[in-house]
Amino acid sequence: MPTTHAPAKEPGGRSAVRTLRRLWPYVRPVRTRLFTAGVVAIVASCTGLVFPLVLKWMVDGPVADRDTGGVWLGALLLLGLGVAEALLFGFRRWLVARPLAGVEAAMRAHLFRHLQRVPVAFHDRWASGQLLSRGTTDLMLLRMFLAFPLTFLVVNGATILVGMAILLAQEWTLGLVLLAPVVPMVVFLAYFEGRYAAVSRRAQDQVGDLTTVVEESVLGIRIIKGFGRHRSQALAFRELSRTLRGTELAKARLLAAIYAVIMTLPELAIGAALVLGSVQVADGDLSTGTLVAFLSTALALRWPVESIGFLLAMSQEAATATERYFEVLDAEPEAESAPAPAPAPAPEHGTESVRSTDPAPGAEAAPGAEPLRGPVRGQTPVPVDGIRFHAVQFRYPDAPDHSPAVLEHIDLHIRTGETMALVGATGSGKTTLTALVPRLHEVTRGRITLDGENIAAMPRERVRSLVSMAFEEPTLFSASVGENVLMGSGGTASGDELDRALAVAQAEFVHALPQGADTQVGEQGLSLSGGQRQRLALARAVVGTPRFLVLDDPLSALDVHTEALVEAALRRVLKDTTALVVAHRPSTVLLADRVALLSGGRVAAVGTHQELLRDNAEYAWLMSGGTEG
Numbered sequence: 001m002p003t004t005h006a007p008a009k010e011p012g013g014r015s016a017v018r019t020l021r022r023l024w025p026y027v028r029p030v031r032t033r034l035f036t037a038g039v040v041a042i043v044a045s046c047t048g049l050v051f052p053l054v055l056k057w058m059v060d061g062p063v064a065d066r067d068t069g070g071v072w073l074g075a076l077l078l079l080g081l082g083v084a085e086a087l088l089f090g091f092r093r094w095l096v097a098r099p100l101a102g103v104e105a106a107m108r109a110h111l112f113r114h115l116q117r118v119p120v121a122f123h124d125r126w127a128s129g130q131l132l133s134r135g136t137t138d139l140m141l142l143r144m145f146l147a148f149p150l151t152f153l154v155v156n157g158a159t160i161l162v163g164m165a166i167l168l169a170q171e172w173t174l175g176l177v178l179l180a181p182v183v184p185m186v187v188f189l190a191y192f193e194g195r196y197a198a199v200s201r202r203a204q205d206q207v208g209d210l211t212t213v214v215e216e217s218v219l220g221i222r223i224i225k226g227f228g229r230h231r232s233q234a235l236a237f238r239e240l241s242r243t244l245r246g247t248e249l250a251k252a253r254l255l256a257a258i259y260a261v262i263m264t265l266p267e268l269a270i271g272a273a274l275v276l277g278s279v280q281v282a283d284g285d286l287s288t289g290t291l292v293a294f295l296s297t298a299l300a301l302r303w304p305v306e307s308i309g310f311l312l313a314m315s316q317e318a319a320t321a322t323e324r325y326f327e328v329l330d331a332e333p334e335a336e337s338a339p340a341p342a343p344a345p346a347p348e349h350g351t352e353s354v355r356s357t358d359p360a361p362g363a364e365a366a367p368g369a370e371p372l373r374g375p376v377r378g379q380t381p382v383p384v385d386g387i388r389f390h391a392v393q394f395r396y397p398d399a400p401d402h403s404p405a406v407l408e409h410i411d412l413h414i415r416t417g418e419t420m421a422l423v424g425a426t427g428s429g430k431t432t433l434t435a436l437v438p439r440l441h442e443v444t445r446g447r448i449t450l451d452g453e454n455i456a457a458m459p460r461e462r463v464r465s466l467v468s469m470a471f472e473e474p475t476l477f478s479a480s481v482g483e484n485v486l487m488g489s490g491g492t493a494s495g496d497e498l499d500r501a502l503a504v505a506q507a508e509f510v511h512a513l514p515q516g517a518d519t520q521v522g523e524q525g526l527s528l529s530g531g532q533r534q535r536l537a538l539a540r541a542v543v544g545t546p547r548f549l550v551l552d553d554p555l556s557a558l559d560v561h562t563e564a565l566v567e568a569a570l571r572r573v574l575k576d577t578t579a580l581v582v583a584h585r586p587s588t589v590l591l592a593d594r595v596a597l598l599s600g601g602r603v604a605a606v607g608t609h610q611e612l613l614r615d616n617a618e619y620a621w622l623m624s625g626g627t628e629g
């Protein structure tokens, strides 16, 4: 199964440090704790460097003098140091655990909020698995980075500096021998950082692709089983996991090379220092205690040095995770008022004025006149104009530059109280047109008005409180039936409203569910039948008596008997509202006062069902059961 990739950027441009700096706003609130934890860890780590000094004192003092009491004192001192070190490290962990879980939660909440605010077109472009992996795996990597590599790169760096100072102070010639590998190691690490960045980016993107396949397989399990596609699905999964495995192995090979160098060079230096030191002790130029202390300090520095490799690797992965996280957060959220679309061109011949030949209910206002009547908001009469499309053009944001627009020169007027059916062949643009009314997409040209007000200038929330929708694919959420339905009124409608909406949608089956309207519908409402889901989606659209109703083929999954019942109830609702209803069947069309025929993204004709049947061959063909344009 092909997966849609997130529009991923190649790593490069930004350095890991610059990328990671973007985490600062999230880390800022916990900076004091993080800083304190860093200081505590440095003290704990440097405590480890006192061990060799105690050893030197013991070897040159009590051990050489055969002073048992002194040896016991040294041993107690070592024990005390060990306990102090362990307690300090424990304290560090306690300091960071809770605040960093908070940072992760805040980042996740921010990501989720942002995903709700980006335009629908963003979700059309991004694979859900990519978004999921950014909200889970990547954020976990970031928490681990803040808890561990960030602190320990500083702590281990400080420990190495203090340790080197102690070594140089004890015996500077041997100290220089240990310092010798530093330059080649830095050059080597710089070279590998870029390669590791590229491969870790690839791996994290592939985790996103894999997540997408798993998600699709779980959600589409019925199709997969029904069509016996489990083998091909498993094959797609295996292919992707094999690719991911290959990338992880490439990562492991790079890490192995880094480890090999980071571990071998210091070991060689320690070996050389041991030989050189032994010669100096034999020559009497160095005390045995100093050599023991020197080598113990060098060995104590092994872990801080060796850990640099994987700490850098984890930091690089965190930088990639940060980059991936901000790729989503950098996506522009929906602007409150839409960018000004290009001015509408002069209406072409044969648009609304020509086609609206019928004397349909809710007579057309005289051009230029804006009658004030109808529904009253508070005490102020509002202009009654219904839904108007003025020379609307629409092109999907990711469509190729010179491709034709999906909708072109749309001039339509759905008068107040009128129901207009939208009929057209598959792919003619019906769903796209309906999505423009609640501003799920912004028109690229022209404008749409609700009671004379340009929706592009209205707050999006207001548009959506005026316009209610039911989509062809009825999506329900993991919540109770009642919550799903009341969502349509923004949660403000009463229990009576709920009952009314359920009655309208012929969804009284709800009362027979185990807990009535409180029954949980399960993920995506899959515990209900298709027709039941569609009726609940319809109830959600009509709850709270919306001023404007947009229904995208709302009756497609109902049996003939239920359809007739829903239609009868819907007819009552449609009387009090202004509605645009996508219809494929004559029975749905008959709910409407007038019909607009959409053909190739243009309004080809507007009239009553009878008129269009008589005058328009395409319409007659569509109503007789044709589906392809």
Ligand SMILES: Nc1ncnc2c1ncn2[C@@H]1O[C@H](COP(=O)(O)OP(=O)(O)OP(=O)(O)O)[C@@H](O)[C@H]1O
Pocket: 124, 396, 399, 406, 424, 425, 426, 427, 428, 429, 430, 431, 432, 433
């Ligand atoms: N998110 C999208 N991005 C790009 N193009 C799209 C997108 N959604 C739909 N299209 C294209 O827009 C055109 C109109 O699609 P639309 O879904 O509006 O048609 P429709 O008339 O509702 O079809 P149907 O009756 O089959 O539901 C199609 O060519 C389709 O490929």
